[in-house]
Amino acid sequence: ALVHIWRSIARFDRHNTGGFSTFEQAIGNPYIPGAIETCCTIAWIALSLDVLKLTGDSTVADELEWSTWNTVLGAQHPSGRWWTYDTPMDGERKASAHSIVFQARAGTPELNCCSVNGPRGLGMISEWAFLTDAQGVFVNYYGPLEADLETQGHGRIRLREETDYPAANRVVVQVTPGAPTAMTLRFRIPGWSKHTKAWINGEPVSGVDPGTYLALAREWRPGDRVELEFDFAIRPWVGDYNCSGKVSLFRGPLLLAFDPHFNAFDEDQIPALDAKRLSYSDVKPGKEKFPPLVLLEFQGHDDRPVRLCDFATAGAPGTAYRTWLPAIHFAPPTPVLKGPADGAAI
Numbered sequence: 001a002l003v004h005i006w007r008s009i010a011r012f013d014r015h016n017t018g019g020f021s022t023f024e025q026a027i028g029n030p031y032i033p034g035a036i037e038t039c040c041t042i043a044w045i046a047l048s049l050d051v052l053k054l055t056g057d058s059t060v061a062d063e064l065e066w067s068t069w070n071t072v073l074g075a076q077h078p079s080g081r082w083w084t085y086d087t088p089m090d091g092e093r094k095a096s097a098h099s100i101v102f103q104a105r106a107g108t109p110e111l112n113c114c115s116v117n118g119p120r121g122l123g124m125i126s127e128w129a130f131l132t133d134a135q136g137v138f139v140n141y142y143g144p145l146e147a148d149l150e151t152q153g154h155g156r157i158r159l160r161e162e163t164d165y166p167a168a169n170r171v172v173v174q175v176t177p178g179a180p181t182a183m184t185l186r187f188r189i190p191g192w193s194k195h196t197k198a199w200i201n202g203e204p205v206s207g208v209d210p211g212t213y214l215a216l217a218r219e220w221r222p223g224d225r226v227e228l229e230f231d232f233a234i235r236p237w238v239g240d241y242n243c244s245g246k247v248s249l250f251r252g253p254l255l256l257a258f259d260p261h262f263n264a265f266d267e268d269q270i271p272a273l274d275a276k277r278l279s280y281s282d283v284k285p286g287k288e289k290f291p292p293l294v295l296l297e298f299q300g301h302d303d304r305p306v307r308l309c310d311f312a313t314a315g316a317p318g319t320a321y322r323t324w325l326p327a328i329h330f331a332p333p334t335p336v337l338k339g340p341a342d343g344a345a346i
Contacts, residue, residue, distance in 0.1 A: 001088065006051045007330070008125055009044065009065055010274050011342075015324055016237055016248040016255055017074065017089055017311060018067035020044035024178075025307045027136055031242040031324075035086040035202050038096070038114035040144075042121050058188045060211050061140040062253075064128050065190070069253045072121030073312035083118035090267075090322045116308040134185035139215065142171050142228075154183040157220070164253045167293050169232040175224040184221060186213035187228060190253070198227040239324055240333035247273060247327035249308065254294060256320040257314035262295060262307040267319075271300025274324040283307060290316040292301045301328055 013026040014224065021040030022032050033160040045067050051059040075084045077093065083095035083216050092250060096114040114302035129141030134152050139159070146160045160174040175185070191211035196212055198205040208214050216226065234251045239246040249256045260266045262285070290308035300306045306325075314321035340346050 001057060002280075003051060006060075006146045007343075008048060009047075012336075013042070013090055014067075015071075017071045017087065017290050018063070018069070018255070019071035019087055027264065029060055029241055031240055033088065033090060033242060036071070036088060036257070038071075038084055039117045041071045041075070041087075042117045043299055045072070045121055045124055049124060051118070052128060053131065055267070056138070056213075058140075059191050059211050061128060061191070062190050062211075064140070065142075066252050068121060068125060070255045070311045072118070075118050078316050083115045085112070085114045090320075090324055091315075092318070092320050098172060108317075118201070122256060126212055127188045135217075136185055138186045138188070140188050142166070142188075151183065152182045155179065157181070157183075165230075166254050169252060169318065171228045171230075173226040173228070174303065175220050175226065176189040176222045177220050180219055180221045184215050184216070184217040185213045185220070185226070187226065189214050190230065192250070192253070193236055194233070195229040199225075199227040201225055202227075234280070236275065236278075236327075236330060238327070238330050238333045240336075243324045244328065244333075246324040247275075247330055248323050249278075250327070251296070255311040256294075256296065257311045258306065258307035259307070259314040259317075259319050260321075261317050261319045263305075267322045270322060270326055271302045271304050271306060272328045273298060273306065275327070275329040275331075 009020060012028045013030055014020050017037055019036035019041045022034035023039050024040055035082060045064060048060055048064050066228055071087055073330050075087045082095040084093050085099045096112050097110040100112050107124050126140060130147055130149055130176045131138040132152050136154060137151060142161060142165045144161060144163060148156060148158050150156055151229060155178045158176040158317045161171055163171040188209055189208055189212055193210055225270050230252060235250045239250040256268055277299055280298045283295040283297045285291055285295045288311060292313040294305060295309050298306045311323060
């Protein structure tokens, strides 16, 4: 029952931002521009963490990554000064102390449900980044880090990830057990990475499938290295219902967004993006107070350059951003049948 509910939310109520809820409800339409409450997204991450531990399904960890790199980081202003109540798909970021000021109390005007729940989204990374079982370790989180883990029957092991992920698509994991130890390290291969490459100590590894764990069973010794190269091809999510005629673009785990701060026109003048010309170039941002994780330049249908940054940074200067962008020549959205019900026998 829990997994059924979780899958329903992931399919019909988790927005392109990785955020959950519309006006604090599950309504079955992720395209409606209602408030995406920070507290609800944190609850979604907590629920997903339980489902991951119960099922061992790597695609659940994909959802945790999606929510964390986009909505959680986007809910906290890059200055670290405040958190949002609502982190919309299109719109502006506003401090929760302003948007739900009715919760303010004398002496602590910035403390409210969302500002105190939001940091949990960052803290919970330590709960899902690595999981262990009797065989070894599940590696779910990618990003610069160093972790010391107590395994179940295999002693302690240190894992160090050397990478610029998610800005870059390559991750190098240094494996340092306390002593040579036979165990299985399972590396999450994201469902969105259709063509992933892997190496152990420079030797290529076969059987790397998206949406699964790459299980590497061997005697691990200090100095062993696992290298992963993910497929960062641009992925479109074609809009439906309220977002019909629009598209959201992803590179790796990052949702891309239009911010007029990086462009020569405002958000209501965005030229349509053409599915037939989705190539882009990396742009090195100027001297920014809040530098983006990525900044990519596409060409609109009228040849105007359109620069897109990561969602977490979009709107940081107080600008109005967009993640649902005008689109042409994209395939229609995937139809959703109202009947028979998903999974029904007919």
